[in-house]
Amino acid sequence: MQKKRFLSQGIIILIALWLPTVVFSEEPEAISLLGKQLYRSALQGDLEQLQSNLNQAQTDYEQNPNDPELIIWLGRRTAYLWRYHDAIDIYSKGIATHPNYPKLYRHRGHRYISIREFDKAIADLEKAARLTENMPDEIEPDGAPNKHNIPRGTLKFNIWYHLGLAHYLKGDLENAMGAYLKCMKYSKNDDVLCATSDWLYMTYRRLGKDEEAVKILEPIHQDMEILENTSYHNRLLMYKGLKSPDELLNSENPDELSLATQGYGVGNWYLYTGNNKKAVEIFDKIIAGKYWPAFGFIAAEAELQRLSQTTTTTRIKPTVYLVRHAEKLADWPHGRIGDYQPLNSAGVARAEKLPDYFKDITLSAIYSSNTTRTLHTAFPLAQKKELKITVAEACKDTSAITAFFQELNEKFGPEDTVLLVTHSNLVPYHLMKAGLPKECEDEMGLTHPTYTSWILIEGYDHIWKIEQSSKQRVDCGGVTRIKY
The missing domain is CATH 3.40.50.1240 (Phosphoglycerate mutase-like)
Known part of the structure; x- marks a missing residue:
């Protein structure tokens, strides 16, 4: 456990008895797109179990440190505790010894997104895409499984999904569109179809491709088999007019992750319909929360950053x-x-x-x-x-x-x-x-x-x-x- 130096020994013992698995960090784990320092938090759920999983991953790795799969699991278990820089270091060391192992780039790229380093994420995910181009796809096991314990994503789905996301967050909508269209080829169940469709829909709307956006919604309906991506499903139903924005925002006791994910979709809906004031209100509410690794949280930062640049007028000389x-x-x-x-x-x-x-x-x-x-x-x-x-x-x-x-x-x-x-x-x-x-x-x-x-x-x-x-x-x- 890392402890802040200014805490007295007695206070440290008291905190340790109360939350024995909380990791304190003096250094920020990331800097938000709005310049705010972001620290590790205790919101991830069962911290004792997460720490136990990491300990087991460390033991497995030490027994066979050259196994790239064990390197990946050590990185994933580390990242689940919001230790993203440590996870990136683990993947980087793995890449040094396994430079052509695509999964290492896929996971490091994901964590570069978490710390808002989009260019590095894009480079890694493009490398992973090239390395897997002539490989068969494979199911990717979940480190944090859904309640049915049924993995829904594949390696190629996750590569293209996160690549599209990195481009989208950076504001490169053309390349985001291309990545999500590629991702559609690997979106073969309702959960991943909803995830890809949601981001592609928003990308189309930003590009003014409204007819293409409407077509994306055609296969979306209320009775889809959703095991984990309920927030994305709800957002798509809202875009179709089958749910109202208030239904998504007013769910009872929404957790921080759901607020970020569903809230971003609702905020974007208000942005599309010209209600910038309401959109900013929702985006501000999202970033006031603590679940800053959530994609919806990062996207809310990106929108607020862009809005701050576009809401002021510019006097033109020529x-x-x-x-x-x-x-x-x-x-x-x-x-x-x-x-x-x-x-x-x-x-x-x-x-x-x-x-x-x-x-x-x-x-x-x-x-x-x-x-x-x-x-x-x-x-x-x-x-x-x-x-x-x-x-x-x-x-x-x-x-x-x-x-x-x-x-x-x-x-x-x-x-x-x-x-x-x-x-x-x-x-x-x-x-x-x-x-x-x-x-x-x-x-x-x-x-x-x-x-x-x-x-x-x-x-x-x-x-x-x-x-x-x-x-x-x-x-x-x-x-x-x-x-x-």
């Missing part, structure tokens, strides 16, 4: 024009091929008309998302102006807008003008980030349709101009809407 891509071809397949959806004949004609509007305007740069329809819209104008098209993540991902505006301010001044070719669900968020007042939303064509949580613009025949070089903001934060 003049910025925004245009939605031109009309796209209908009946295009969904999924990852959706990015390659081309323009239809009307869209091609509109793209060729765009240079007419800008014929007397000097552009310093043209930015676009990396989709066929936005690049095709920008191309005729780029040719006329002899400018390259620069792909910008902010033309596709709302979380990248703040950094992008800062980049524009560093590169350009009030005398410069830039064009962004983006999407119907991105234009509003650029305008709001630039300071568009809520009372100007109708005038600027922003809509709140019932079929999606996104704020959108409709139609293809408008350009938005943000001009904030004057000292005082006037006329809707310097935003005007122009028909072309």
Whole structure:
């Protein structure tokens, strides 16, 4: 037992008699995404049993220290006591002697997520995915089994699930989507199907892929065989409208883990539907708890971090024009091929008309998302102006807008003008980030349709101009809407 140096011997004895298995730690085990120091806690359940399991794992390992499975179990039993750095050290030593053993990377990657080191987690989990590519899948035994003592996950499921999670928490939604789609191949029972579906649904919603998100919910129903992932199942039922947010939040005496898991889903639901205030209230409640290793807890931190970056407005030095891509071809397949959806004949004609509007305007740069329809819209104008098209993540991902505006301010001044070719669900968020007042939303064509949580613009025949070089903001934060 580690004891704080400033505790007297008598107090130590008293505490030891009361909670003999509590591990005290002077050093934080992790730093939250919001900068808070996180310490080991006594919330994991039967601490005496967990310590006993670790002691047995240590004995087994010492009898055969070259067995990689025993190394893994020693690391897992150590991590169950929230000793994540110790567990990572155990896995790292195992990797030094077994550099091609994928399970070591899978488990170390998981624990890098626990301590918020997402890049290291991604590197490990990608390594595990490569090493298992030509291997058969296998059931992964549970260290903390469900009440039925039936393992539900497999090695490949856990690799891709945690890889998707690391990308999601980092805000890399495209790669999160790819990992979760891969994970779907290994989601062969209702528990793991619910876990994967939940994170993939949220990823789709963030990417504006609402139709794909709705399809993810099709196989979800109330009578699924759920042995352990009740929280994920409940979240999915809420997304389908079969449970209310209050039902998930108002369960009697929810434990800290359930609060983090179900609470994050509910908070996200409020975020999707435009109620940021309620979302922040729930996220704050989650991080006020003590179960900080929970994925929902980490995700709540990530949301609060992103919201702190996006809720403030940014004054833009250059003049910025925004245009939605031109009309796209209908009946295009969904999924990852959706990015390659081309323009239809009307869209091609509109793209060729765009240079007419800008014929007397000097552009310093043209930015676009990396989709066929936005690049095709920008191309005729780029040719006329002899400018390259620069792909910008902010033309596709709302979380990248703040950094992008800062980049524009560093590169350009009030005398410069830039064009962004983006999407119907991105234009509003650029305008709001630039300071568009809520009372100007109708005038600027922003809509709140019932079929999606996104704020959108409709139609293809408008350009938005943000001009904030004057000292005082006037006329809707310097935003005007122009028909072309």
